Amino acid sequence: MSTSNNRDARSPARRQWLESGLAGLAGLAGLTGMTSLGLTGCASLGPSIGTSIGNSIGPSIGPSIGRVVVVGGGFGGATAARYLKLWGGNVDVTLVERHAQFVSCPISNLVISGQRQMADITLGYGGLQAVGVKVLRDEVLTIDANAKKLRLASGGELRYDRLIVSPGIGFMLDPVAGLAAAIDSGAVTHSWQAGPQTLALRRQLEAMPDGGVFAMSIPKAPYRCPPGPYERACMVASYFKTSKPRAKVLVFDANPEIASKKALFERAFKQHYAGMLEYQPNAELKEVSGRLAKFDFEDLRADVLNVIPAQRAGDLARSAGLVNVNQRWAGVDWLTMASTAVPGVHVLGDATFSAPAMPKSGHMANQHAKVAAAAVIQLLKGEAVDNSPVMTNTCYSFVSAQEAVHVASVHQYDQAEKTFKTVAGSGGLSAEASQVEGRYALGWASNIWADMLAG
Numbered sequence: 001m002s003t004s005n006n007r008d009a010r011s012p013a014r015r016q017w018l019e020s021g022l023a024g025l026a027g028l029a030g031l032t033g034m035t036s037l038g039l040t041g042c043a044s045l046g047p048s049i050g051t052s053i054g055n056s057i058g059p060s061i062g063p064s065i066g067r068v069v070v071v072g073g074g075f076g077g078a079t080a081a082r083y084l085k086l087w088g089g090n091v092d093v094t095l096v097e098r099h100a101q102f103v104s105c106p107i108s109n110l111v112i113s114g115q116r117q118m119a120d121i122t123l124g125y126g127g128l129q130a131v132g133v134k135v136l137r138d139e140v141l142t143i144d145a146n147a148k149k150l151r152l153a154s155g156g157e158l159r160y161d162r163l164i165v166s167p168g169i170g171f172m173l174d175p176v177a178g179l180a181a182a183i184d185s186g187a188v189t190h191s192w193q194a195g196p197q198t199l200a201l202r203r204q205l206e207a208m209p210d211g212g213v214f215a216m217s218i219p220k221a222p223y224r225c226p227p228g229p230y231e232r233a234c235m236v237a238s239y240f241k242t243s244k245p246r247a248k249v250l251v252f253d254a255n256p257e258i259a260s261k262k263a264l265f266e267r268a269f270k271q272h273y274a275g276m277l278e279y280q281p282n283a284e285l286k287e288v289s290g291r292l293a294k295f296d297f298e299d300l301r302a303d304v305l306n307v308i309p310a311q312r313a314g315d316l317a318r319s320a321g322l323v324n325v326n327q328r329w330a331g332v333d334w335l336t337m338a339s340t341a342v343p344g345v346h347v348l349g350d351a352t353f354s355a356p357a358m359p360k361s362g363h364m365a366n367q368h369a370k371v372a373a374a375a376v377i378q379l380l381k382g383e384a385v386d387n388s389p390v391m392t393n394t395c396y397s398f399v400s401a402q403e404a405v406h407v408a409s410v411h412q413y414d415q416a417e418k419t420f421k422t423v424a425g426s427g428g429l430s431a432e433a434s435q436v437e438g439r440y441a442l443g444w445a446s447n448i449w450a451d452m453l454a455g
Ligand SMILES: Cc1cc2nc3c(=O)[nH]c(=O)nc-3n(C[C@H](O)[C@H](O)[C@H](O)COP(=O)(O)OP(=O)(O)OC[C@H]3O[C@@H](n4cnc5c(N)ncnc54)[C@H](O)[C@@H]3O)c2cc1C
Pocket: 071, 072, 073, 074, 075, 076, 077, 096, 097, 098, 099, 104, 105, 106, 107, 108, 109, 138, 139, 140, 141, 166, 167, 168, 169, 191, 192, 193, 224, 225, 228, 314, 316, 348, 349, 350, 351, 360, 361, 362, 363, 364, 365, 394, 395, 396, 397
């Protein structure tokens, strides 16, 4: 894989931008994942499993203890590949990712509002190579779990002792008539996988006349990043306030109410965007024709139509037989992240059937990855895995150009119920939006990008 154009988390330009987000942090403990966001109610990115895996984990010298292939270089896969090397130096780790660079969904709503550029959310895989991960730019077509090998789009095969897949999401387009064609033609964007779709939505907003209508449709939960759509609505409205003050933002939500940080978003809608932003619950999109959106109660022609489709586990999870819950998600053994459908394969991130109150977030995928990396090293060594892991989640959302809010939670493995449950009294929500949290949000992003990709 070429890394010549890759942006490095440590480059001077990136450092300058990141520092603007780090200014308010109480502590930054380096790039090894043990960063502290310094916020009341917010947990560190470092997993508590670090304490219980004790002496068994850590770089060591000697022959390889096994071959691990990781598929998907997003939040789950990149973190897993990096921590397999950091904690188990003599594990042979190959990451297979179809794209040349990582493009972050977190902060992508700020690209859509024009406050950031694509380059600010694009990072390379050079850091992973620096810690000893073999990075292969390719697409995995099939998994043969019996023979423990993968078939690649380039024609090659890869063998593994353990396989970790973090393939992200796939879209369920069929329930909305005409949606697949509208997205294919470029008339409608989803912008729910960062990359060309992010830029396409930004360009449409720039081209939209003042007085035009931006409409967005939110699918029924569960979907990737529960607060993400409401952040997007705020950021588009924030752009309109300064550049197209007569424009409208119409939010059609298939859910009965705002799915995350409800009171905080309601306050932001009223305080910053009254008269510009209208929110409609129980509004399920039925059909799309060009930029005409049809609901049971009305047909609406938008100037810019952004439809976030319903979601399921990514295609590879389906084709590999990993999807075994509600025909949508991959079930896992939460102690190891091992698939409950296919032996020897571990599944991370948005593709999994979430534990109770566990959101589909980049932060959560990062935590899944650390539990999996530790467990895979221990399984390869024939050791017992940690039986009481803890995971954390922190999710920031911008509600205006400068201000953000957060939600945080702590999830403890419950041995009786064999799943993660939230720890009573942990975590919480911002009392109100603030510019300080806006800086923390940027700091969070820089920290987690470093935690998954730094060399
Ligand atoms: C607008 C928006 C804002 C968000 N904001 C936040 C936030 O503030 N905080 C937060 O925690 N989360 C946020 N999220 C959610 C976060 O982006 C996802 O939860 C996270 O990306 C999930 O990680 P993942 O590893 O499961 O999937 P991904 O990060 O999507 O990674 C999947 C990777 O697998 C690769 N892949 C898939 N199939 C194959 C194959 N067959 N062969 C090779 N490669 C393959 C893909 O190319 C991709 O790189 C946001 C999401 C959106 C859309």
